[in-house]
Amino acid sequence: MSISICGVVILYNPNIDKVIQNISSYLDEIELLYVIDNSIKDNSIFFVYNKKIKYIFNYENLGISKALNIACKLAVERKFKWILTMDQDSSFKQGDLNKMIDLSKNVSEDVFIISPEYLPYQLKEIPEFEYAKWAITSGQLLNLKFFKKLGLFNEDYFIDQVDFEYSLRGRRAGFKIIKSNLIILNHELGYPQQIKIPFLKKRITTSNHNALRKYYFIRNFLYLKQEYKKNFPQLFKEESYMLFKIILKTIFLEKDKKNKINMMLKGYFDFKRGVKGKYVEK
Known part of the structure:
Protein backbone atom coordinates (compact mmCIF):
# COMPACT_ATOMS: atom_id res chain seq x y z
CA MET A 1 0.00 0.00 0.00
CA SER A 2 1.45 3.38 -0.96
CA ILE A 3 0.68 6.73 0.63
CA SER A 4 0.46 10.15 -0.93
CA ILE A 5 3.49 12.09 0.29
CA CYS A 6 5.28 15.25 -0.75
CA GLY A 7 8.07 17.21 0.89
CA VAL A 8 9.32 20.72 1.51
CA VAL A 9 12.83 22.03 2.09
CA ILE A 10 13.39 25.65 3.11
CA LEU A 11 16.47 27.43 1.81
CA TYR A 12 18.29 30.47 3.09
CA ASN A 13 21.50 31.47 1.28
CA PRO A 14 22.60 27.82 1.09
CA ASN A 15 25.63 25.93 -0.14
CA ILE A 16 23.84 24.69 -3.26
CA ASP A 17 26.07 21.66 -3.84
CA LYS A 18 25.43 20.47 -0.29
CA VAL A 19 21.71 21.14 -0.56
CA ILE A 20 21.42 19.10 -3.75
CA GLN A 21 23.34 16.27 -2.11
CA ASN A 22 20.99 16.36 0.89
CA ILE A 23 17.87 16.46 -1.29
CA SER A 24 19.07 13.42 -3.22
CA SER A 25 18.93 11.39 0.02
CA TYR A 26 15.12 11.56 0.13
CA LEU A 27 13.78 12.78 -3.24
CA ASP A 28 13.23 9.28 -4.65
CA GLU A 29 10.95 8.35 -1.72
CA ILE A 30 8.46 11.21 -2.20
CA GLU A 31 6.21 12.24 -5.08
CA LEU A 32 6.97 15.96 -5.16
CA LEU A 33 9.32 18.35 -3.37
CA TYR A 34 8.56 22.01 -2.75
CA VAL A 35 11.77 24.04 -2.52
CA ILE A 36 10.83 27.28 -0.76
CA ASP A 37 13.68 29.75 -1.06
CA ASN A 38 14.04 32.64 1.40
CA SER A 39 17.46 33.54 -0.01
CA ILE A 40 18.70 36.85 -1.35
CA LYS A 41 19.62 35.23 -4.68
CA ASP A 42 17.32 33.28 -7.00
CA ASN A 43 18.56 29.67 -7.15
CA SER A 44 15.94 28.37 -9.60
CA ILE A 45 18.54 27.41 -12.21
CA PHE A 46 19.59 24.48 -10.02
CA PHE A 47 16.09 23.00 -9.71
CA VAL A 48 13.91 23.86 -12.72
CA TYR A 49 14.94 20.83 -14.77
CA ASN A 50 13.77 18.28 -12.22
CA LYS A 51 10.07 17.47 -12.68
CA LYS A 52 9.77 16.26 -9.09
CA ILE A 53 10.73 19.69 -7.73
CA LYS A 54 8.54 22.78 -7.51
CA TYR A 55 10.77 25.79 -6.83
CA ILE A 56 9.32 28.93 -5.22
CA PHE A 57 11.49 32.02 -4.75
CA ASN A 58 10.29 34.48 -2.09
CA TYR A 59 12.67 37.37 -2.98
CA GLU A 60 13.31 37.91 0.75
CA ASN A 61 13.45 36.01 4.02
CA LEU A 62 9.80 35.41 4.92
CA GLY A 63 10.71 33.09 7.78
CA ILE A 64 10.36 29.36 8.37
CA SER A 65 6.73 29.50 9.45
CA LYS A 66 5.60 31.36 6.31
CA ALA A 67 7.58 28.99 4.08
CA LEU A 68 6.01 25.96 5.76
CA ASN A 69 2.56 27.44 5.33
CA ILE A 70 3.15 28.05 1.61
CA ALA A 71 4.16 24.43 1.09
CA CYS A 72 1.45 22.90 3.28
CA LYS A 73 -1.33 24.88 1.58
CA LEU A 74 -0.07 23.78 -1.84
CA ALA A 75 0.15 20.18 -0.61
CA VAL A 76 -3.44 20.29 0.68
CA GLU A 77 -4.60 21.66 -2.67
CA ARG A 78 -2.86 18.74 -4.41
CA LYS A 79 -4.53 16.35 -1.92
CA PHE A 80 -1.33 14.91 -0.49
CA LYS A 81 -1.82 13.00 2.75
CA TRP A 82 1.57 13.62 4.36
CA ILE A 83 4.33 16.22 3.96
CA LEU A 84 7.98 15.70 4.84
CA THR A 85 9.50 18.92 6.24
CA MET A 86 13.27 19.35 5.88
CA ASP A 87 16.00 21.86 6.65
CA GLN A 88 18.57 22.58 3.97
CA ASP A 89 21.34 20.99 6.08
CA SER A 90 19.53 17.69 6.75
CA SER A 91 19.63 14.30 5.06
CA PHE A 92 18.61 10.68 5.59
CA LYS A 93 20.65 7.54 5.32
CA GLN A 94 19.56 5.39 2.40
CA GLY A 95 16.29 3.62 3.14
CA ASP A 96 15.56 5.41 6.42
CA LEU A 97 12.80 7.64 5.07
CA ASN A 98 11.08 4.56 3.67
CA LYS A 99 11.08 3.10 7.18
CA MET A 100 9.31 6.20 8.46
CA ILE A 101 6.82 6.00 5.60
CA ASP A 102 6.15 2.35 6.45
CA LEU A 103 5.55 3.39 10.06
CA SER A 104 3.03 6.00 8.90
CA LYS A 105 0.88 3.26 7.39
CA ASN A 106 0.37 1.59 10.76
CA VAL A 107 0.03 4.42 13.27
CA SER A 108 -3.22 5.21 15.02
CA GLU A 109 -5.57 7.85 13.67
CA ASP A 110 -4.56 10.40 16.34
CA VAL A 111 -0.87 10.58 15.33
CA PHE A 112 -0.20 13.88 13.58
CA ILE A 113 3.61 13.86 13.43
CA ILE A 114 6.18 11.12 12.95
CA SER A 115 9.77 12.19 13.59
CA PRO A 116 13.21 10.59 13.50
CA GLU A 117 15.81 10.70 16.25
CA TYR A 118 18.45 13.43 16.02
CA LEU A 119 21.10 12.12 18.40
CA PRO A 120 22.12 8.43 18.46
CA TYR A 121 21.06 6.55 21.57
CA GLN A 122 23.80 5.27 23.88
CA LEU A 123 21.63 2.50 25.30
CA LYS A 124 21.92 -1.03 23.95
CA GLU A 125 18.20 -1.73 24.03
CA ILE A 126 15.71 0.91 22.96
CA PRO A 127 12.12 0.76 21.76
CA GLU A 128 11.63 0.99 18.00
CA PHE A 129 9.43 4.03 18.53
CA GLU A 130 7.88 6.01 21.36
CA TYR A 131 5.59 8.98 21.96
CA ALA A 132 7.46 12.30 22.04
CA LYS A 133 6.85 15.64 23.73
CA TRP A 134 7.62 17.55 20.51
CA ALA A 135 9.44 17.32 17.19
CA ILE A 136 11.77 19.65 15.35
CA THR A 137 10.84 20.66 11.81
CA SER A 138 13.57 18.82 9.98
CA GLY A 139 12.82 15.20 9.18
CA GLN A 140 9.24 15.10 10.40
CA LEU A 141 6.26 13.68 8.57
CA LEU A 142 3.17 15.82 9.15
CA ASN A 143 -0.26 14.36 8.45
CA LEU A 144 -1.98 17.12 6.48
CA LYS A 145 -5.45 16.33 7.79
CA PHE A 146 -4.20 17.77 11.08
CA PHE A 147 -2.81 20.83 9.33
CA LYS A 148 -6.35 21.51 8.22
CA LYS A 149 -7.58 21.06 11.80
CA LEU A 150 -4.83 22.92 13.66
CA GLY A 151 -4.35 25.75 11.19
CA LEU A 152 -1.23 27.52 9.97
CA PHE A 153 2.20 27.50 11.54
CA ASN A 154 2.47 30.58 13.73
CA GLU A 155 4.06 33.31 11.60
CA ASP A 156 4.54 35.55 14.65
CA TYR A 157 7.45 33.27 15.62
CA PHE A 158 9.20 33.75 12.26
CA ILE A 159 12.12 31.31 12.58
CA ASP A 160 12.56 29.87 16.08
CA GLN A 161 10.31 27.61 18.19
CA VAL A 162 7.94 27.33 15.19
CA ASP A 163 8.09 23.54 15.28
CA PHE A 164 7.74 23.30 19.05
CA GLU A 165 4.71 25.59 19.05
CA TYR A 166 3.01 23.41 16.43
CA SER A 167 3.88 20.25 18.33
CA LEU A 168 2.37 21.57 21.55
CA ARG A 169 -0.67 22.95 19.77
CA GLY A 170 -1.35 19.49 18.38
CA ARG A 171 -0.74 17.75 21.68
CA ARG A 172 -3.02 20.18 23.49
CA ALA A 173 -5.73 19.26 21.00
CA GLY A 174 -5.27 15.59 21.92
CA PHE A 175 -3.09 14.44 19.03
CA LYS A 176 0.14 12.45 19.34
CA ILE A 177 3.73 12.59 18.10
CA ILE A 178 5.66 9.39 17.45
CA LYS A 179 9.46 9.34 17.35
CA SER A 180 11.21 6.52 15.50
CA ASN A 181 14.28 5.83 17.64
CA LEU A 182 16.10 3.68 15.10
CA ILE A 183 16.13 6.33 12.35
CA ILE A 184 18.81 8.98 12.88
CA LEU A 185 18.51 12.16 10.83
CA ASN A 186 21.77 13.75 9.71
CA HIS A 187 21.20 17.25 11.01
CA GLU A 188 23.34 20.21 12.06
CA LEU A 189 22.19 21.89 15.27
CA GLY A 190 23.71 25.36 15.05
CA TYR A 191 27.50 25.54 14.90
CA PRO A 192 28.45 23.10 17.67
Whole structure:
Protein backbone atom coordinates (compact mmCIF):
# COMPACT_ATOMS: atom_id res chain seq x y z
CA MET A 1 0.00 0.00 0.00
CA SER A 2 1.45 3.38 -0.96
CA ILE A 3 0.68 6.73 0.63
CA SER A 4 0.46 10.15 -0.93
CA ILE A 5 3.49 12.09 0.29
CA CYS A 6 5.28 15.25 -0.75
CA GLY A 7 8.07 17.21 0.89
CA VAL A 8 9.32 20.72 1.51
CA VAL A 9 12.83 22.03 2.09
CA ILE A 10 13.39 25.65 3.11
CA LEU A 11 16.47 27.43 1.81
CA TYR A 12 18.29 30.47 3.09
CA ASN A 13 21.50 31.47 1.28
CA PRO A 14 22.60 27.82 1.09
CA ASN A 15 25.63 25.93 -0.14
CA ILE A 16 23.84 24.69 -3.26
CA ASP A 17 26.07 21.66 -3.84
CA LYS A 18 25.43 20.47 -0.29
CA VAL A 19 21.71 21.14 -0.56
CA ILE A 20 21.42 19.10 -3.75
CA GLN A 21 23.34 16.27 -2.11
CA ASN A 22 20.99 16.36 0.89
CA ILE A 23 17.87 16.46 -1.29
CA SER A 24 19.07 13.42 -3.22
CA SER A 25 18.93 11.39 0.02
CA TYR A 26 15.12 11.56 0.13
CA LEU A 27 13.78 12.78 -3.24
CA ASP A 28 13.23 9.28 -4.65
CA GLU A 29 10.95 8.35 -1.72
CA ILE A 30 8.46 11.21 -2.20
CA GLU A 31 6.21 12.24 -5.08
CA LEU A 32 6.97 15.96 -5.16
CA LEU A 33 9.32 18.35 -3.37
CA TYR A 34 8.56 22.01 -2.75
CA VAL A 35 11.77 24.04 -2.52
CA ILE A 36 10.83 27.28 -0.76
CA ASP A 37 13.68 29.75 -1.06
CA ASN A 38 14.04 32.64 1.40
CA SER A 39 17.46 33.54 -0.01
CA ILE A 40 18.70 36.85 -1.35
CA LYS A 41 19.62 35.23 -4.68
CA ASP A 42 17.32 33.28 -7.00
CA ASN A 43 18.56 29.67 -7.15
CA SER A 44 15.94 28.37 -9.60
CA ILE A 45 18.54 27.41 -12.21
CA PHE A 46 19.59 24.48 -10.02
CA PHE A 47 16.09 23.00 -9.71
CA VAL A 48 13.91 23.86 -12.72
CA TYR A 49 14.94 20.83 -14.77
CA ASN A 50 13.77 18.28 -12.22
CA LYS A 51 10.07 17.47 -12.68
CA LYS A 52 9.77 16.26 -9.09
CA ILE A 53 10.73 19.69 -7.73
CA LYS A 54 8.54 22.78 -7.51
CA TYR A 55 10.77 25.79 -6.83
CA ILE A 56 9.32 28.93 -5.22
CA PHE A 57 11.49 32.02 -4.75
CA ASN A 58 10.29 34.48 -2.09
CA TYR A 59 12.67 37.37 -2.98
CA GLU A 60 13.31 37.91 0.75
CA ASN A 61 13.45 36.01 4.02
CA LEU A 62 9.80 35.41 4.92
CA GLY A 63 10.71 33.09 7.78
CA ILE A 64 10.36 29.36 8.37
CA SER A 65 6.73 29.50 9.45
CA LYS A 66 5.60 31.36 6.31
CA ALA A 67 7.58 28.99 4.08
CA LEU A 68 6.01 25.96 5.76
CA ASN A 69 2.56 27.44 5.33
CA ILE A 70 3.15 28.05 1.61
CA ALA A 71 4.16 24.43 1.09
CA CYS A 72 1.45 22.90 3.28
CA LYS A 73 -1.33 24.88 1.58
CA LEU A 74 -0.07 23.78 -1.84
CA ALA A 75 0.15 20.18 -0.61
CA VAL A 76 -3.44 20.29 0.68
CA GLU A 77 -4.60 21.66 -2.67
CA ARG A 78 -2.86 18.74 -4.41
CA LYS A 79 -4.53 16.35 -1.92
CA PHE A 80 -1.33 14.91 -0.49
CA LYS A 81 -1.82 13.00 2.75
CA TRP A 82 1.57 13.62 4.36
CA ILE A 83 4.33 16.22 3.96
CA LEU A 84 7.98 15.70 4.84
CA THR A 85 9.50 18.92 6.24
CA MET A 86 13.27 19.35 5.88
CA ASP A 87 16.00 21.86 6.65
CA GLN A 88 18.57 22.58 3.97
CA ASP A 89 21.34 20.99 6.08
CA SER A 90 19.53 17.69 6.75
CA SER A 91 19.63 14.30 5.06
CA PHE A 92 18.61 10.68 5.59
CA LYS A 93 20.65 7.54 5.32
CA GLN A 94 19.56 5.39 2.40
CA GLY A 95 16.29 3.62 3.14
CA ASP A 96 15.56 5.41 6.42
CA LEU A 97 12.80 7.64 5.07
CA ASN A 98 11.08 4.56 3.67
CA LYS A 99 11.08 3.10 7.18
CA MET A 100 9.31 6.20 8.46
CA ILE A 101 6.82 6.00 5.60
CA ASP A 102 6.15 2.35 6.45
CA LEU A 103 5.55 3.39 10.06
CA SER A 104 3.03 6.00 8.90
CA LYS A 105 0.88 3.26 7.39
CA ASN A 106 0.37 1.59 10.76
CA VAL A 107 0.03 4.42 13.27
CA SER A 108 -3.22 5.21 15.02
CA GLU A 109 -5.57 7.85 13.67
CA ASP A 110 -4.56 10.40 16.34
CA VAL A 111 -0.87 10.58 15.33
CA PHE A 112 -0.20 13.88 13.58
CA ILE A 113 3.61 13.86 13.43
CA ILE A 114 6.18 11.12 12.95
CA SER A 115 9.77 12.19 13.59
CA PRO A 116 13.21 10.59 13.50
CA GLU A 117 15.81 10.70 16.25
CA TYR A 118 18.45 13.43 16.02
CA LEU A 119 21.10 12.12 18.40
CA PRO A 120 22.12 8.43 18.46
CA TYR A 121 21.06 6.55 21.57
CA GLN A 122 23.80 5.27 23.88
CA LEU A 123 21.63 2.50 25.30
CA LYS A 124 21.92 -1.03 23.95
CA GLU A 125 18.20 -1.73 24.03
CA ILE A 126 15.71 0.91 22.96
CA PRO A 127 12.12 0.76 21.76
CA GLU A 128 11.63 0.99 18.00
CA PHE A 129 9.43 4.03 18.53
CA GLU A 130 7.88 6.01 21.36
CA TYR A 131 5.59 8.98 21.96
CA ALA A 132 7.46 12.30 22.04
CA LYS A 133 6.85 15.64 23.73
CA TRP A 134 7.62 17.55 20.51
CA ALA A 135 9.44 17.32 17.19
CA ILE A 136 11.77 19.65 15.35
CA THR A 137 10.84 20.66 11.81
CA SER A 138 13.57 18.82 9.98
CA GLY A 139 12.82 15.20 9.18
CA GLN A 140 9.24 15.10 10.40
CA LEU A 141 6.26 13.68 8.57
CA LEU A 142 3.17 15.82 9.15
CA ASN A 143 -0.26 14.36 8.45
CA LEU A 144 -1.98 17.12 6.48
CA LYS A 145 -5.45 16.33 7.79
CA PHE A 146 -4.20 17.77 11.08
CA PHE A 147 -2.81 20.83 9.33
CA LYS A 148 -6.35 21.51 8.22
CA LYS A 149 -7.58 21.06 11.80
CA LEU A 150 -4.83 22.92 13.66
CA GLY A 151 -4.35 25.75 11.19
CA LEU A 152 -1.23 27.52 9.97
CA PHE A 153 2.20 27.50 11.54
CA ASN A 154 2.47 30.58 13.73
CA GLU A 155 4.06 33.31 11.60
CA ASP A 156 4.54 35.55 14.65
CA TYR A 157 7.45 33.27 15.62
CA PHE A 158 9.20 33.75 12.26
CA ILE A 159 12.12 31.31 12.58
CA ASP A 160 12.56 29.87 16.08
CA GLN A 161 10.31 27.61 18.19
CA VAL A 162 7.94 27.33 15.19
CA ASP A 163 8.09 23.54 15.28
CA PHE A 164 7.74 23.30 19.05
CA GLU A 165 4.71 25.59 19.05
CA TYR A 166 3.01 23.41 16.43
CA SER A 167 3.88 20.25 18.33
CA LEU A 168 2.37 21.57 21.55
CA ARG A 169 -0.67 22.95 19.77
CA GLY A 170 -1.35 19.49 18.38
CA ARG A 171 -0.74 17.75 21.68
CA ARG A 172 -3.02 20.18 23.49
CA ALA A 173 -5.73 19.26 21.00
CA GLY A 174 -5.27 15.59 21.92
CA PHE A 175 -3.09 14.44 19.03
CA LYS A 176 0.14 12.45 19.34
CA ILE A 177 3.73 12.59 18.10
CA ILE A 178 5.66 9.39 17.45
CA LYS A 179 9.46 9.34 17.35
CA SER A 180 11.21 6.52 15.50
CA ASN A 181 14.28 5.83 17.64
CA LEU A 182 16.10 3.68 15.10
CA ILE A 183 16.13 6.33 12.35
CA ILE A 184 18.81 8.98 12.88
CA LEU A 185 18.51 12.16 10.83
CA ASN A 186 21.77 13.75 9.71
CA HIS A 187 21.20 17.25 11.01
CA GLU A 188 23.34 20.21 12.06
CA LEU A 189 22.19 21.89 15.27
CA GLY A 190 23.71 25.36 15.05
CA TYR A 191 27.50 25.54 14.90
CA PRO A 192 28.45 23.10 17.67
CA GLN A 193 31.71 23.69 19.49
CA GLN A 194 33.33 21.60 22.21
CA ILE A 195 35.14 23.63 24.84
CA LYS A 196 37.50 22.10 27.39
CA ILE A 197 36.92 23.23 30.98
CA PRO A 198 40.14 22.41 32.87
CA PHE A 199 38.83 22.63 36.44
CA LEU A 200 35.85 20.40 35.55
CA LYS A 201 38.07 17.98 33.61
CA LYS A 202 35.48 17.69 30.87
CA ARG A 203 34.37 19.18 27.57
CA ILE A 204 31.13 21.13 27.24
CA THR A 205 29.28 21.37 23.93
CA THR A 206 27.62 24.62 22.94
CA SER A 207 25.42 25.16 19.87
CA ASN A 208 27.06 28.54 19.23
CA HIS A 209 24.12 30.06 17.33
CA ASN A 210 24.58 33.62 16.09
CA ALA A 211 23.23 36.65 17.94
CA LEU A 212 20.04 36.98 15.91
CA ARG A 213 19.10 33.35 16.59
CA LYS A 214 19.68 34.00 20.29
CA TYR A 215 17.19 36.88 20.05
CA TYR A 216 14.50 34.72 18.46
CA PHE A 217 15.15 31.83 20.82
CA ILE A 218 14.69 33.93 23.97
CA ARG A 219 11.71 35.92 22.69
CA ASN A 220 9.83 33.00 21.20
CA PHE A 221 10.52 30.63 24.08
CA LEU A 222 8.89 33.15 26.39
CA TYR A 223 5.84 33.36 24.11
CA LEU A 224 5.74 29.56 24.00
CA LYS A 225 5.92 29.31 27.76
CA GLN A 226 3.23 31.95 28.18
CA GLU A 227 0.87 30.04 25.87
CA TYR A 228 1.47 26.44 26.95
CA LYS A 229 2.88 26.34 30.48
CA LYS A 230 -0.51 25.61 32.05
CA ASN A 231 -0.98 22.64 29.71
CA PHE A 232 2.56 21.25 30.09
CA PRO A 233 3.96 22.42 33.46
CA GLN A 234 6.59 19.68 33.85
CA LEU A 235 7.86 20.20 30.31
CA PHE A 236 8.43 23.89 30.86
CA LYS A 237 10.10 23.26 34.19
CA GLU A 238 12.64 21.11 32.31
CA GLU A 239 12.98 23.52 29.38
CA SER A 240 13.42 26.55 31.65
CA TYR A 241 16.41 24.76 33.16
CA MET A 242 17.75 24.11 29.65
CA LEU A 243 17.29 27.81 28.81
CA PHE A 244 19.28 28.75 31.90
CA LYS A 245 22.13 26.46 30.76
CA ILE A 246 22.09 27.97 27.26
CA ILE A 247 22.33 31.49 28.71
CA LEU A 248 25.26 30.48 30.94
CA LYS A 249 27.08 28.82 28.03
CA THR A 250 26.57 31.94 25.92
CA ILE A 251 27.93 34.21 28.66
CA PHE A 252 30.95 32.14 29.66
CA LEU A 253 31.90 29.98 26.66
CA GLU A 254 30.86 31.42 23.32
CA LYS A 255 32.48 33.99 21.06
CA ASP A 256 30.79 37.32 20.24
CA LYS A 257 29.20 37.13 23.68
CA LYS A 258 28.64 40.88 24.07
CA ASN A 259 26.52 41.01 20.92
CA LYS A 260 24.72 37.78 21.82
CA ILE A 261 23.91 38.94 25.34
CA ASN A 262 22.62 42.24 23.94
CA MET A 263 20.34 40.40 21.49
CA MET A 264 19.05 38.05 24.19
CA LEU A 265 18.13 41.07 26.29
CA LYS A 266 16.37 42.58 23.27
CA GLY A 267 14.46 39.31 22.89
CA TYR A 268 13.34 39.50 26.50
CA PHE A 269 12.25 43.14 26.33
CA ASP A 270 10.52 42.65 22.96
CA PHE A 271 8.53 39.82 24.54
CA LYS A 272 7.53 42.13 27.37
CA ARG A 273 6.46 44.73 24.78
CA GLY A 274 4.52 42.19 22.73
CA VAL A 275 6.78 42.43 19.67
CA LYS A 276 6.35 39.53 17.23
CA GLY A 277 7.36 38.50 13.73
CA LYS A 278 10.59 39.41 11.95
CA TYR A 279 13.21 41.27 13.97
CA VAL A 280 13.58 44.88 12.90
CA GLU A 281 16.71 46.78 13.89
CA LYS A 282 15.79 49.92 15.86
